[in-house]
Amino acid sequence: MRKEFEINGCIEVQAEITEDEFSNAFIQFVESKGWSFGGGINEIQDGYYILPDGSKGKSVLEDE
Structure with missing residues (x-):
C-alpha cells in the first residue's frame, strides 16, 4: 500500500x-x-507568477 x-x-x-x-x-x-x-511547478517573482515568455502574470494573492 502507498500513500x-x-x-x-x-x-x-x-x-x-x-x-x-x-x-x-x-x-x-x-x-x-x-x-x-x-x-506542476510555477516560478514566482515579487508575488507574481512568471509566464513562459518571462513576463509577470497574475498575483499569487488573486483568487483562481
Missing part, C-alpha cells in the same frame, strides 16, 4: 537558479527516494 502527501508551499532559491534547474533537482531528489511526483 500520498499534497505539497502546498514555496521553496526559495538563489536568484540565478532557473525553473528548469530547480525542477530537475527536485525531481531527481524525489526519484532518488523511490518516490514519484505528480503536479
